[in-house]
Amino acid sequence: MATILRRSPNLARSSRQIVEAASLSQTLARRPASLPRPLYAYARSRKYATQPEGQKEDGKKLDKTPGAAPKGMEHLYSQQSPMSPGQPQPPNKQDGDDTPLPGRSKLSVQEEKALEDVFALVKKGMPSSMAEDIDKALQRIKREGMPTELRDTIKETREEGMSPARAAKLWRLTTQMARHTVESERKDTESEAPKQQTTEEPGPGTKKDDGKNKKKKTDEMFSGVTEIRFDLSNFLLSSFVAYLLYRLVVPTENSREITWQEFRNTFLDKGLVEKLVVINANRVRVHLHRDSVASMYPDSPAAHAGFYYYFSIGSVEAFERRVEEAQNQLEIPTSERIPISYHEEGSWFNTVLAFGPTLLFIGAIFYLSRRAASGAGGGQGGIFGMGRSRAKKFNHETDIKVKFSDVAGADEAKTEIMEFVSFLKEPGIYQKLGAKIPRGAILSGPPGTGKTLLAKATAGESGVPFFSVSGSEFVEMFVGVGPSRVRDLFANARKNTPCIIFIDEIDAIGKARAKQSFGGGNDERESTLNQILTEMDGFNTSDQVVVLAGTNRADVLDKALMRPGRFDRHIRIDPPTLDGRKQIFDVHLKKVVTHEDLEHLKGRLAALTPGFSGADIANCVNEAALVAAREGVESVKMIHFEKAIERVIGGLERKSMVITPDEKKTIAYHEAGHAICGWYFQWADPLLKVSIIPRGNALGYAQYLPGGGMDQALMNFNQMMDRMAMTLGGRVSEELHFPTVTSGASDDFNKVTRMATSMVTKWGMSPKIGYLYYPDAGETSETQLQKPFSEQTAQAIDAEVKRIVDEAYTQCRQLLTEKKKEVGLVAEELLAKEALSRDDLVRILGPRPWEDKGEFSRYFGGQGEGGPMGGAPKPTAPGPNGPEPGEGGGPGNLPPGLGRGSEEPAPTLYKSFEEMSRRW
Numbered sequence: 001m002a003t004i005l006r007r008s009p010n011l012a013r014s015s016r017q018i019v020e021a022a023s024l025s026q027t028l029a030r031r032p033a034s035l036p037r038p039l040y041a042y043a044r045s046r047k048y049a050t051q052p053e054g055q056k057e058d059g060k061k062l063d064k065t066p067g068a069a070p071k072g073m074e075h076l077y078s079q080q081s082p083m084s085p086g087q088p089q090p091p092n093k094q095d096g097d098d099t100p101l102p103g104r105s106k107l108s109v110q111e112e113k114a115l116e117d118v119f120a121l122v123k124k125g126m127p128s129s130m131a132e133d134i135d136k137a138l139q140r141i142k143r144e145g146m147p148t149e150l151r152d153t154i155k156e157t158r159e160e161g162m163s164p165a166r167a168a169k170l171w172r173l174t175t176q177m178a179r180h181t182v183e184s185e186r187k188d189t190e191s192e193a194p195k196q197q198t199t200e201e202p203g204p205g206t207k208k209d210d211g212k213n214k215k216k217k218t219d220e221m222f223s224g225v226t227e228i229r230f231d232l233s234n235f236l237l238s239s240f241v242a243y244l245l246y247r248l249v250v251p252t253e254n255s256r257e258i259t260w261q262e263f264r265n266t267f268l269d270k271g272l273v274e275k276l277v278v279i280n281a282n283r284v285r286v287h288l289h290r291d292s293v294a295s296m297y298p299d300s301p302a303a304h305a306g307f308y309y310y311f312s313i314g315s316v317e318a319f320e321r322r323v324e325e326a327q328n329q330l331e332i333p334t335s336e337r338i339p340i341s342y343h344e345e346g347s348w349f350n351t352v353l354a355f356g357p358t359l360l361f362i363g364a365i366f367y368l369s370r371r372a373a374s375g376a377g378g379g380q381g382g383i384f385g386m387g388r389s390r391a392k393k394f395n396h397e398t399d400i401k402v403k404f405s406d407v408a409g410a411d412e413a414k415t416e417i418m419e420f421v422s423f424l425k426e427p428g429i430y431q432k433l434g435a436k437i438p439r440g441a442i443l444s445g446p447p448g449t450g451k452t453l454l455a456k457a458t459a460g461e462s463g464v465p466f467f468s469v470s471g472s473e474f475v476e477m478f479v480g481v482g483p484s485r486v487r488d489l490f491a492n493a494r495k496n497t498p499c500i501i502f503i504d505e506i507d508a509i510g511k512a513r514a515k516q517s518f519g520g521g522n523d524e525r526e527s528t529l530n531q532i533l534t535e536m537d538g539f540n541t542s543d544q545v546v547v548l549a550g551t552n553r554a555d556v557l558d559k560a561l562m563r564p565g566r567f568d569r570h571i572r573i574d575p576p577t578l579d580g581r582k583q584i585f586d587v588h589l590k591k592v593v594t595h596e597d598l599e600h601l602k603g604r605l606a607a608l609t610p611g612f613s614g615a616d617i618a619n620c621v622n623e624a625a626l627v628a629a630r631e632g633v634e635s636v637k638m639i640h641f642e643k644a645i646e647r648v649i650g651g652l653e654r655k656s657m658v659i660t661p662d663e664k665k666t667i668a669y670h671e672a673g674h675a676i677c678g679w680y681f682q683w684a685d686p687l688l689k690v691s692i693i694p695r696g697n698a699l700g701y702a703q704y705l706p707g708g709g710m711d712q713a714l715m716n717f718n719q720m721m722d723r724m725a726m727t728l729g730g731r732v733s734e735e736l737h738f739p740t741v742t743s744g745a746s747d748d749f750n751k752v753t754r755m756a757t758s759m760v761t762k763w764g765m766s767p768k769i770g771y772l773y774y775p776d777a778g779e780t781s782e783t784q785l786q787k788p789f790s791e792q793t794a795q796a797i798d799a800e801v802k803r804i805v806d807e808a809y810t811q812c813r814q815l816l817t818e819k820k821k822e823v824g825l826v827a828e829e830l831l832a833k834e835a836l837s838r839d840d841l842v843r844i845l846g847p848r849p850w851e852d853k854g855e856f857s858r859y860f861g862g863q864g865e866g867g868p869m870g871g872a873p874k875p876t877a878p879g880p881n882g883p884e885p886g887e888g889g890g891p892g893n894l895p896p897g898l899g900r901g902s903e904e905p906a907p908t909l910y911k912s913f914e915e916m917s918r919r920w
């Protein structure tokens with residue numbers, strides 16, 4: 001392409017010359033075409049670059065035996081010395097020898113004149129050294145005669161006029177002649193040089209110098225000429241461009257439009273029309289008797305072959321009628337009437353335009369599929385590489401640096417998965433005992449618990465390639481793409497054994513197949529799943545490909561995936577325990593700068609973050625570092641971590657939110673109601689902080705530590721009742737301190753209702769409903785079209801839920817009426833300070849009347865941490881105002897062992913009900 005680009009100016013110039021030659025048809029009918037200089041130079045340069053020396057243009061070999069030319073006679077010889085012994089007579093001619101060479105004919109005087117004109121044209125603008133060569137070429141043609149081909153072309157041009165093809169041919173032939181001459185000269189020079197060297201002493205002014213100078217001159221002459229490779233495609237392209245330019249510059253060269261009147265008066269009436277051709281039913285081409293035209297109008301272009309006049313017509317019928325009438329008027333006999341023929345011509349431009357979009361489309365498809373095929377290095381690409389797997393391959397040496405030590409907690413999961421590592425490292429141990437190698441494992445658990453991390457660590461430990469892909473990447477809008485990508489993924493994996501394939505979010509494709517499909521909407525997903533099943537079955541026992549899959553919804557997966565021989569293992573990764581959180585904090589705290597006591601920091605942070613996943617913890621640590629950086633401090637402190645935790649739990653503080661003083665007062669009393677309940681109810685979760693600064697969706701909030709910072713698997717009846725009463729504390733406080741209530745407690749009611757409903761329908765805590773379990777809508781996989789209980793049961797459930805909530809309300813109202821003064825104190829302090837820590841509450845209310853247990857007392861037991869959550873002194877005994885254990889509103893008719901005040905743990909297993917921190 002670069003070659004073509006370099007040549008473009010030359011092409012433009014040469015086409016201009018060709019056009020010039022063709023347009024001068026009158027003159028050039030008697031002259032050969034002009035010789036475009038750049039192409040002439042290019043032809044010579046090519047000769048030097050590719051033609052072996054000693055070979056003549058006609059293919060005859062030259063004898064290279066050196067022979068000395070007679071002194072002073074060198075200029076007479078164009079090739080070798082005729083005096084050299086044993087040398088064949090070269091085909092060169094000497095002056096005075098008028099016999100033309102074979103295949104050539106002597107020039108007439110007119111031809112000589114015409115040639116001189118052509119060469120004079122060619123020399124225009126050339127350097128003098130090149131003009132000299134052109135002269136020599138002319139002399140040679142005069143001496144040796146004109147090649148028959150050149151003569152014929154000149155003759156044709158004279159008779160039929162100039163066309164681009166003839167101009168190009170003339171150029172080629174004349175160039176050839178010029179080139180021969182230059183080459184003969186060069187060979188003479190080269191053959192003379194060694195002779196001079198052997199026969200003469202070198203010295204200034206000798207012939208050798210002349211030869212050298214001549215060669216040097218010739219080299220200099222050609223040094224500025226760019227060497228261009230001349231092949232068929234270049235030739236065709238340049239001819240095409242030249243023709244286009246020619247047609248562009250001289251668009252009306254071959255035809256001219258006339259009117260009917262002109263046609264009639266100038267040609268028809270004078271009997272010059274030979275025939276008429278109707279083209280595409282809208283144009284008529286006029287063919288004239290050229291000889292008659294030439295004699296009548298010698299200057300008219302119509303005298304030359306290939307030139308036509310034409311005129312446009314409205315309809316063929318009208319045209320025929322007009323011609324008929326005109327001929328009738330001219331009284332032309334029927335036998336001599338002008339023949340009319342009809343012709344359909346499609347413009348090539350229109351044709352290209354018509355096919356253009358289709359060609360473009362095909363070209364684009366071809367290009368894209370070629371690019372896709374070359375881009376990803378083969379495989380089952382298909383159209384656009386759609387069917388190729390999108391799995392990312394991680395190189396174990398460069399990309400995967402994760403080790404088991406980076407995965408904190410999750411010890412059971414690690415132990416399970418270790419086996420895969422040892423299988424990949426030492427398969428022989430298993431194979432020799434005849435054990436089948438596990439094919440894969442499903443890692444399930446809530447988001448962010450480290451499933452991907454664990455899979456990566458497995459690859460990192462076993463040192464094998466790791467293909468990671470998400471289940472959703474198999475799903476496309478095109479049918480058949482999913483299975484094809486699965487095939488491609490497994491084919492790639494087999495090429496890279498031993499290796500690990502990790503399919504994240506496998507539930508996107510691995511959901512249980514529908515028993516009956518409505519409209520076949522899931523066919524593509526199902527065939528993708530089937531393909532996975534087939535591929536996993538297709539492994540040999542010796543194939544060291546382990547497939548790990550991650551999901552948050554193991555319960556919805558197809559049973560066929562989980563059967564032995566496919567995903568043999570099911571590894572569950574739960575949110576980390578207190579100890580697990582400590583370890584995860586340990587991993588992530590190493591990445592930030594902190595001068596805190598690490599052991600204490602880890603423990604306190606772990607206690608503050610029950611229910612956090614590994615990803616939450618990583619985010620928290622990073623957030624703390626960002627807070628510290630915003631404050632411009634050197635290291636991350638406890639306060640930054642606590643702010644980060646609050647932010648992760650509650651969302652961003654909305655300090656700019658506009659709240660009226662009345663609203664603020666209501667919020668303060670509402671939050672104070674919650675805080676007082678949390679402080680005085682025995683089974684309530686320990687309070688950490690209360691605030692009326694809006695955060696996230698909440699206008700104010702009280703932060704508690706569920707389970708006292710311990711991992712709590714169970715909740716007993718007393719804890720539930722206290723929690724519900726505490727939740728209603730906001731509304732009760734509003735009722736007690738204001739003439740009216742607000743809408744701010746709606747979220748509280750939602751929580752209370754859900755909790756009470758679960759107690760009745762799931763946890764067997766209502767004597768009226770008994771020990772029954774009624775699933776919620778959507779809890780089971782089958783579509784629940786009707787409630788699983790009768791109308792009477794529904795009414796009984798409603799009544800029981802209401803009864804439990806009412807009891808919690810009574811319990812709360814009783815306490816807050818008693819503690820009305822304390823509520824006022826806390827609310828006023830809140831209005832003044834906006835946020836109160838545990839220390840503030842201790843100061844206002846005295847120590848909490850109930851002992852704090854476990855981690856809470858260890859990390860928040862009054863050491864005065866100084867963070868926003870503060871620390872409370874260790875309570876020793878129930879306070880004077882607090883109810884004694886076992887006191888308070890009784891829950892009424894409760895099953896044995898669940899009564900308020902019972903120190904016994906609840907006898908049944910209950911799921912941990914609420915999130916770790918509640919917002920009000």
Ligand SMILES: Nc1ncnc2c1ncn2[C@@H]1O[C@H](COP(=O)(O)OP(=O)(O)OP(=O)(O)O)[C@@H](O)[C@H]1O
Nearest residue numbers: 406407408447448449450451452453584614615618
């Ligand atoms: N046990 C852990 N130890 C250390 N870091 C962890 C742990 N678990 C999670 N993380 C952190 O959380 C980030 C996200 O974890 P990962 O992507 O493995 O979660 P996942 O369970 O695959 O989540 P998802 O189900 O949403 O895909 C990890 O990059 C890591 O920083």
